[in-house]
Amino acid sequence: MLPLALAADALQAHSIPLVESVLAFQFDRKASTWDSSFFGSLHALICEDFPKSERLIQHQVRISDGQPIEVSPASELMRYSRADGGVTVTVGPNSVGASILARKIEGPYPGWVMLRTSALSALRHYVSLTSPGPLRQVGVRYINAVTVEKAFTVNQFVESSSGMVPTALLEAGGPFLLRVERMRDPSPNETWREVVNLYATSSEGGLPELVFDVDELYNAVGNGAGADVGEIAERLHEFSGSAFQSVMNERFRTGHPTMVSSEQASP
Numbered sequence: 001m002l003p004l005a006l007a008a009d010a011l012q013a014h015s016i017p018l019v020e021s022v023l024a025f026q027f028d029r030k031a032s033t034w035d036s037s038f039f040g041s042l043h044a045l046i047c048e049d050f051p052k053s054e055r056l057i058q059h060q061v062r063i064s065d066g067q068p069i070e071v072s073p074a075s076e077l078m079r080y081s082r083a084d085g086g087v088t089v090t091v092g093p094n095s096v097g098a099s100i101l102a103r104k105i106e107g108p109y110p111g112w113v114m115l116r117t118s119a120l121s122a123l124r125h126y127v128s129l130t131s132p133g134p135l136r137q138v139g140v141r142y143i144n145a146v147t148v149e150k151a152f153t154v155n156q157f158v159e160s161s162s163g164m165v166p167t168a169l170l171e172a173g174g175p176f177l178l179r180v181e182r183m184r185d186p187s188p189n190e191t192w193r194e195v196v197n198l199y200a201t202s203s204e205g206g207l208p209e210l211v212f213d214v215d216e217l218y219n220a221v222g223n224g225a226g227a228d229v230g231e232i233a234e235r236l237h238e239f240s241g242s243a244f245q246s247v248m249n250e251r252f253r254t255g256h257p258t259m260v261s262s263e264q265a266s267p
Contacts, residue, residue: 017144017212017252018109023119023233024090024097024141025126028133034093038130039078042091045125049118050080050089087114089122096126097139112237120230138218138229140236142244145211146252152200157210157252164196164247174200174208184239190227192235193217196243212248216240 043053056077077092086105089098098119102109126132148157155170164180177199184192197213216236244253 017146018102019143019145019211020099020101020141021112021115021143022097022099022139022141023115023237024095024099024139025119025123025135025229026137026139027094028136029094030133032094032133033131035130036076039091041129042122042125043078043080046080046089046122050082050087052081052083052085054079054081056090086110087118089118091122091126094132096122098122116230116233116237119233123229134220135229136220138232138236139215140233140240141213141215142240143211143213144244144248144252145209147207147209148200150208152208152210154198154200154210157249158198158247159249162247165198174210175202176200189221191217191219192239193219194239194243196247198247210252212244212252214240214243216243 043050056079057075075093077090077095079088079090081088084104084106086101087098087110088101090096096119098115100110100115146157151173153171153173154165154176158165158170160170165178169176169178177197180194180196180198182194184194186192193216195215195217197215198211199213200208200210202208216239218232218236
């Protein structure tokens with residue numbers, strides 16, 4: 001069974017720890033046929049559902065030994081949003097994807113079906129307009145966060161039996177950062193990778209915020225993804241749900257009564 005933050009469409013968006021969910025696709029940069037006129041052409045196809053637009057500039061820097069050794073040229077992105085800003089589609093020279101910002105949504109959380117439908121629809125439009133190169137990466141990401149008491153300890157919110165969190169950290173409070181990466185059955189043509197970040201930081205209201213951020217990634221080589229993109233996305237979604245369910249306990253997943261959402265904690 002998938003965790004509540006990922007599956008229960010009937011839940012109110014502000015009653016679950018989910019902050020953002022993302023389904024995104026990246027294509028081979030070297031085979032790009034991108035032209036900035038595609039922005040307008042794509043928005044014309046989706047503007048009825050995503051009327052708002054925002055221009056973004058993306059910079060990529062690679063760092064080694066604390067020093068930047070490679071700076072990619074800035075790339076222009078466009079983000080198209082639903083009227084309430086809660087569901088977005090982001091488009092760039094080699095990428096397209098959708099996201100749900102749960103805390104901007106009034107009423108029930110739209111759920112995975114909405115995210116998948118929005119992302120795959122945008123992908124179909126993107127491919128038909130731009131004829132991109134091979135698909136290199138599919139990613140599903142879930143960011144979950146709760147505001148907790150100042151005297152919290154990690155073991156109050158994680159499953160100690162998961163094996164992901166070191167014993168010494170279970171008795172600790174914030175701030176801290178734990179990053180865990182693992183590969184799932186890599187092959188010569190594709191890899192499946194999971195990146196989990198568990199950390200505590202201060203929220204806008206001054207109280208600690210505990211964050212569970214899971215990123216499930218599929219990478220293809222050669223001629224690109226050999227499997228159905230929808231099936232890949234479904235599998236990544238299931239992986240992220242399993243990770244969340246196995247690491248974070250029910251107190252975190254459902255929002256314990258002693259907790260408040262970040263928005264409620266803000267002045």
